[in-house]
Amino acid sequence: MNEFDLIRRLKPLLTVTSSVVTGAGDDCAVLANPGSGREILLKTDIIVEDIHFTPTTEPSRIGRKALARVISDIAAMGGIPTAAVITLGLPVDFVPERIEAIYAGMADLARQYHIALVGGETSRSQGVFFINVALTGWVETGCAVLRSGAQLGDALFVSGELGGSIEGHHLDFTPRLEEGRWLAQQRTVHAMIDLSDGLAGDLPHLLEASGIPGAEIHASALPFRRSARLRARSGDTAKPAVAAALTDGEDFELLFAVAPANAIRLLDGWKSQFPNVRISCIGRLTSQPGVFLRNERGLMPVTANGFQHFS
Amino acid sequence: MNEFDLIRRLKPLLTVTSSVVTGAGDDCAVLANPGSGREILLKTDIIVEDIHFTPTTEPSRIGRKALARVISDIAAMGGIPTAAVITLGLPVDFVPERIEAIYAGMADLARQYHIALVGGETSRSQGVFFINVALTGWVETGCAVLRSGAQLGDALFVSGELGGSIEGHHLDFTPRLEEGRWLAQQRTVHAMIDLSDGLAGDLPHLLEASGIPGAEIHASALPFRRSARLRARSGDTAKPAVAAALTDGEDFELLFAVAPANAIRLLDGWKSQFPNVRISCIGRLTSQPGVFLRNERGLMPVTANGFQHFS
Numbered sequence: 116m117n118e119f120d121l122i123r124r125l126k127p128l129l130t131v132t133s134s135v136v137t138g139a140g141d142d143c144a145v146l147a148n149p150g151s152g153r154e155i156l157l158k159t160d161i162i163v164e165d166i167h168f169t170p171t172t173e174p175s176r177i178g179r180k181a182l183a184r185v186i187s188d189i190a191a192m193g194g195i196p197t198a199a200v201i202t203l204g205l206p207v208d209f210v211p212e213r214i215e216a217i218y219a220g221m222a223d224l225a226r227q228y229h230i231a232l233v234g235g236e237t238s239r240s241q242g243v244f245f246i247n248v249a250l251t252g253w254v255e256t257g258c259a260v261l262r263s264g265a266q267l268g269d270a271l272f273v274s275g276e277l278g279g280s281i282e283g284h285h286l287d288f289t290p291r292l293e294e295g296r297w298l299a300q301q302r303t304v305h306a307m308i309d310l311s312d313g314l315a316g317d318l319p320h321l322l323e324a325s326g327i328p329g330a331e332i333h334a335s336a337l338p339f340r341r342s343a344r345l346r347a348r349s350g351d352t353a354k355p356a357v358a359a360a361l362t363d364g365e366d367f368e369l370l371f372a373v374a375p376a377n378a379i380r381l382l383d384g385w386k387s388q389f390p391n392v393r394i395s396c397i398g399r400l401t402s403q404p405g406v407f408l409r410n411e412r413g414l415m416p417v418t419a420n421g422f423q424h425f426s
Numbered sequence: 427m428n429e430f431d432l433i434r435r436l437k438p439l440l441t442v443t444s445s446v447v448t449g450a451g452d453d454c455a456v457l458a459n460p461g462s463g464r465e466i467l468l469k470t471d472i473i474v475e476d477i478h479f480t481p482t483t484e485p486s487r488i489g490r491k492a493l494a495r496v497i498s499d500i501a502a503m504g505g506i507p508t509a510a511v512i513t514l515g516l517p518v519d520f521v522p523e524r525i526e527a528i529y530a531g532m533a534d535l536a537r538q539y540h541i542a543l544v545g546g547e548t549s550r551s552q553g554v555f556f557i558n559v560a561l562t563g564w565v566e567t568g569c570a571v572l573r574s575g576a577q578l579g580d581a582l583f584v585s586g587e588l589g590g591s592i593e594g595h596h597l598d599f600t601p602r603l604e605e606g607r608w609l610a611q612q613r614t615v616h617a618m619i620d621l622s623d624g625l626a627g628d629l630p631h632l633l634e635a636s637g638i639p640g641a642e643i644h645a646s647a648l649p650f651r652r653s654a655r656l657r658a659r660s661g662d663t664a665k666p667a668v669a670a671a672l673t674d675g676e677d678f679e680l681l682f683a684v685a686p687a688n689a690i691r692l693l694d695g696w697k698s699q700f701p702n703v704r705i706s707c708i709g710r711l712t713s714q715p716g717v718f719l720r721n722e723r724g725l726m727p728v729t730a731n732g733f734q735h736f737s
Contacts, residue, residue, distance in 0.1 A: 116522050118548045124522060128529040129543040130536040134508045144544030146509050146562070151462035159470075159511040159560050161549045197445045198457050200470040202558050204515070204551075211427050211435060218439040225441040232440040233455030237429045238472045240515075243552050247513050249470050249560030251457070 142191040175220030185250040186290035191309035193299020194254035202247040204240030265306035265325035269372035278343025278359030285365035303377040334410035453502035486531030496561040497601035502620035504610020505565035513558040515551030576617035576636035580683035589654025589670030596676035645721035
């Protein structure tokens, strides 16, 4: 059984109360916060050695990544992060200087985004080294951009570039906090998600949450990260850039859906607001079930692992 | 280097913002929440297999414990818990039915305390199985009971009974949420902490946070849990009940400090409010540096590992 199957089995067990505006299944939970004009956002996330970083990853970049990932989730709601608590799982032979450097990297990013680090726990964890960050924040009441609001015919946009994150972007990415905030304020974004499992992995989450049958992606519109393009040229067995953009994961870009009638204005607004951050209209939401890639050869079905042409 | 030394080195690296009312170092963090009349509480905690539970522990009790521990932290602030997010670290060979039963145990307790479980993460974690719970809640602005408000001469109280938790209490304890809430509302409790590392381990945290040099504990006033008394009689090498009460850990009772002038009224109020929950005045805060145990032989210095008589 994989993690997604397990999560599907656990989800019905989760409890709901009148405080829950949006529960499990979005980038963050949204909680009522009466009287304040704000709702509370809450998210937890973990990085584990040998999965999300290695023993030789520069410690400050490990700490940075642990926090940046959850900031990206707040960004995908259109919110503002405020405070985080950290859990460290420590191998028996941990090196204090490495942990300090990890914390210093996390603190640098926290300062940059005015996030308080308000506590944590440490625990022995046999051989495994991991860092869990729980982050809270807020968004104006009713203004959180959910995964679930997309509509048939919406245009699909993505910030930045996709693919090849493993070359360094997964450690050094800038969470799209300002951009997410701006998008939420436009009030024309129907749904939004941050890309952590790759476009082909995360787009279905947005579709499922919104009850939309399918989507069509235009291969020629996909924005490739430089590292994805370089890797695609690295040899005969290299992953084509289109496949990388669909499946590489850890892009931490924003994927969002906008009604076609509002798309041009949003595009223009973005370009004047964020002249240095690319924005791409990569496709649209359709009634044909499934995700499809349109390229010069026609339409090809896409799965979370790529598109069938490559399988 | 042990965990406390590591935490001491990491604490100066934590970032603080204007949102922080009380940062790292109390049972929960307290965050400003303008306009609502409430402050936000935030806490994270982890339990790890072979440390906090075993492969043969009944799964529902594992889940219960994971959540109950953080509820106890909210209780120690005088707050109300609202919502939790869960991170599971899964060994490769995890059994889905066991995870479901753990979740079901957690959900049962969550329902009892009106806590929403609003999401989570799962991650592979090589051989280690762990559960991290981050819990948020609230307390009326200015009403959180901190560790840092104790005053010289205060009487020290403890709820419930101490010691022998390993016999089952560590899995089945009732977080003192109602009691913590009631204590906060009395406005006469100067400082409070929940007992997770044993009285001898946690009392110094309260003293240090409050800038109080020492405390005197009356051995004859310590409330022993039945399991602590039974274990004390189990053989010549058995741990005396007094030592168990001081050092066993995982009591999850409330330890709090009250001015002597208010002690009797508080005691009377407690007894009428919680007739089935024991309350004990176990000592007082003093200017003599260190924690001391007073028994029939006089005063003995106590360390986090017990009292010197036993070392």
